[in-house]
Amino acid sequence: MAAYLTHQQKVLRLYKKSLRHLESWCIHRDKYRYFACLLRDRFDKNKDVKDMVKATELLKAGEEEFWANQHPQPYVFADSPGGVAYERYEMYKLPEWCLDFWHPSEKAMYPDYFAKREQWKKLQRESWEREIKQLQEETPADGPRTEALPPARKEGHLPPMWWHHVTRPREQPM
Amino acid sequence: MDLSLVLNTFMLLTLTTLLTPIIFPLLSDNLKNTPTIITNTVKTSFMISLIPMTIFIYSGTESLTSFWEWKFITNFKIPISLKMDFYSLTFFPIALFVSWSILQFATWYMASDPYITKFFTYLLLFLIAMLILIIANNFFVLFIGWEGVGIMSFLLISWWHGRAEANTAALQAVLYNRVGDIGLILCMAWLASTMNTWEIQQITTPTQTPTLPLLGLILAATGKSAQFGLHPWLPAAMEGPTPVSALLHSSTMVVAGIFLLIRTHPLFNNNQTALTLCLCLGALSTLFAATCALTQNDIKKIIAFSTSSQLGLMMVTIGLNLPHLAFLHISTHAFFKAMLFLCSGSIIHNLNGEQDIRKMGGLQKMLPTTTSCLTIGNLALMGTPFLAGFYSKDQIIECLNTSYLNSWALLLTLLATSFTAVYTIRMTVLVQTGHVRIPPLTPMNENNPAVISPITRLALGSITAGFIITSFIIPAKTTPTTMPLYIKITAMLVTVLGILLALEISKMTQTLILTKQGHFSNFSTSLGYFNPLMHRLISTNLLSGSQNIASHLVDLSWYKKLGPEGLANLQLTAAKTSTNFHSGLIKAYLGSFALSILIALMSTY
Numbered sequence: 201m202a203a204y205l206t207h208q209q210k211v212l213r214l215y216k217k218s219l220r221h222l223e224s225w226c227i228h229r230d231k232y233r234y235f236a237c238l239l240r241d242r243f244d245k246n247k248d249v250k251d252m253v254k255a256t257e258l259l260k261a262g263e264e265e266f267w268a269n270q271h272p273q274p275y276v277f278a279d280s281p282g283g284v285a286y287e288r289y290e291m292y293k294l295p296e297w298c299l300d301f302w303h304p305s306e307k308a309m310y311p312d313y314f315a316k317r318e319q320w321k322k323l324q325r326e327s328w329e330r331e332i333k334q335l336q337e338e339t340p341a342d343g344p345r346t347e348a349l350p351p352a353r354k355e356g357h358l359p360p361m362w363w364h365h366v367t368r369p370r371e372q373p374m
Numbered sequence: 375m376d377l378s379l380v381l382n383t384f385m386l387l388t389l390t391t392l393l394t395p396i397i398f399p400l401l402s403d404n405l406k407n408t409p410t411i412i413t414n415t416v417k418t419s420f421m422i423s424l425i426p427m428t429i430f431i432y433s434g435t436e437s438l439t440s441f442w443e444w445k446f447i448t449n450f451k452i453p454i455s456l457k458m459d460f461y462s463l464t465f466f467p468i469a470l471f472v473s474w475s476i477l478q479f480a481t482w483y484m485a486s487d488p489y490i491t492k493f494f495t496y497l498l499l500f501l502i503a504m505l506i507l508i509i510a511n512n513f514f515v516l517f518i519g520w521e522g523v524g525i526m527s528f529l530l531i532s533w534w535h536g537r538a539e540a541n542t543a544a545l546q547a548v549l550y551n552r553v554g555d556i557g558l559i560l561c562m563a564w565l566a567s568t569m570n571t572w573e574i575q576q577i578t579t580p581t582q583t584p585t586l587p588l589l590g591l592i593l594a595a596t597g598k599s600a601q602f603g604l605h606p607w608l609p610a611a612m613e614g615p616t617p618v619s620a621l622l623h624s625s626t627m628v629v630a631g632i633f634l635l636i637r638t639h640p641l642f643n644n645n646q647t648a649l650t651l652c653l654c655l656g657a658l659s660t661l662f663a664a665t666c667a668l669t670q671n672d673i674k675k676i677i678a679f680s681t682s683s684q685l686g687l688m689m690v691t692i693g694l695n696l697p698h699l700a701f702l703h704i705s706t707h708a709f710f711k712a713m714l715f716l717c718s719g720s721i722i723h724n725l726n727g728e729q730d731i732r733k734m735g736g737l738q739k740m741l742p743t744t745t746s747c748l749t750i751g752n753l754a755l756m757g758t759p760f761l762a763g764f765y766s767k768d769q770i771i772e773c774l775n776t777s778y779l780n781s782w783a784l785l786l787t788l789l790a791t792s793f794t795a796v797y798t799i800r801m802t803v804l805v806q807t808g809h810v811r812i813p814p815l816t817p818m819n820e821n822n823p824a825v826i827s828p829i830t831r832l833a834l835g836s837i838t839a840g841f842i843i844t845s846f847i848i849p850a851k852t853t854p855t856t857m858p859l860y861i862k863i864t865a866m867l868v869t870v871l872g873i874l875l876a877l878e879i880s881k882m883t884q885t886l887i888l889t890k891q892g893h894f895s896n897f898s899t900s901l902g903y904f905n906p907l908m909h910r911l912i913s914t915n916l917l918s919g920s921q922n923i924a925s926h927l928v929d930l931s932w933y934k935k936l937g938p939e940g941l942a943n944l945q946l947t948a949a950k951t952s953t954n955f956h957s958g959l960i961k962a963y964l965g966s967f968a969l970s971i972l973i974a975l976m977s978t979y
Contacts, residue, residue, distance in 0.1 A: 290536035
């Protein structure tokens, strides 16, 4: 990702922001749906403007209108940054390659895990090429459409980024 | 049979029963605590504490126990003395009943928490500190309880210490309480120096108590009970888990400040200034908190501001010199406020942590018991006739109306009462009625008895507590019995007006007439602009002032003001002034001499 946002990204961010603040203002869903459709129409009317100067001016006017009409207590999902349940449990995990640097006496405290760790690492090294090849084949030319990862397609292959998923931090404490 | 001995024994047994889950695990490795053990301990304590209360109701026995004197200096002895009078004997069962229900609820709410036993131990320690505060006859023991509840509040608010906001909120609570403690210590110092005792029954006032210690007590109550000026910690304290909010910040800890004023009310009797200050401060707090609650969208914050508003009402009662009515309001308020928090906790947990009322709706059909009890609690809060809140709230407003006191305070309190109705109805409409706005596929159920029995028990308490307490307890002062009809029904009228206003505003919201922003709604949403103003202004001024003192003051004082430069400036000013005189105009001088001699000669004739 470069340091700058493209025009498309800025417009889409403005749209999502304004939809969320509209949701904070219009509490009842039918009312919200009506105004959301109106807002979408406002964005859609100017979607084919090819002149970048005019498009940037429209975006600037849109941002100012957003700033004037934003909600003082916007709705934030509980697990999002700024929400009530964000970072409630300290679930950060150190990266798992730190385990390779443990002293043998420390490793001896968890013999079951470290006995199998080498096999898991060998498995990960072997399947890495195949995972990357699958991802490169399956991604469309102008970038991925979604963040979801595809499953394993062939027999005996592992799903892409499986090690990353398996060693992810917990969401709820034990 | 010596009733006072029985009374004493059972009260001390109550306290000791509560101490057992803390002491037994220390004695032996086999005795481990579990949440169920702690809940059952509090339940047993509640049952035991009913006995002294019954003894008091039927025979009026009170008791004053003291043991182990701390022989501080020869003249000033500090016994550990416990007073078992009406206030402590009645509040013990109420606090224990509410705590038992909350602990039972917490076995369900915190079931997925890895350190649930530590949580329950903290709650138990808090309860013990609170009961020590209630039963104290001595400022020393009271201070132990006072600081104890402050520390436990800090530990419990920052239960989820991974969150930065929770840690900030806990620090806020501690700092604001500390500011209040200055007042308490001031009063204790004054008492020690003037009356040579810290016993409450030995405080005999001369004709008029000086205002300074009373100001200290009022400052202590402002800090602990979140009156206006030291109030921001209470909404911020909602960062803690819901059982913590229910126990500490609605029923028990925040009433400690008001309880202190109730205990020391003989001091307040003669000093009208202090009483008026209480009245105005309470009226301001209740209106301010009710205004802030109008536009909140977080269900716990609405109930927190509601608590703050009711605490202001209790302060108004103290200002009217009616401590027993304030105590009645404390007792009834504990029931329905704890129940409101428990219902909101049940809703939050069922919605997977969702606390915003904009994403709740139509819950009446999905959680019938919880929402019915929420309605009962809200009705009791608004002072619906013959529910719990009515007996205390209506009496307070009647006495306020019929007294010859500040009409400004009266107006504010009535306005706050109608606002109470407004935000309560708003909360009810948005949470329980209307179309559903929660994310689809949210499985919710009320099958767990650990949720339903505390809530229904407290609902029963909210309905009957007011009636039961007023039937059995004789009031200390006679409340006015005759008044015109329109004064008698003022509270109800004002509440009904508030309900109508709230319904009108919800209709306006639904039919798209409501404006988005306006001065009043902006004031309410940003909580009166108090937090950013005070937190930033005070800290920047204090810190920059102290930085200037530390770095510049020595140089400034010794070199500039007192030292060489200061002397030089002094000389310079003197020289300049005298130069103005010495303008060198000899003729003017001679003329002025001649004129003055002429006037002197003429005046001698």
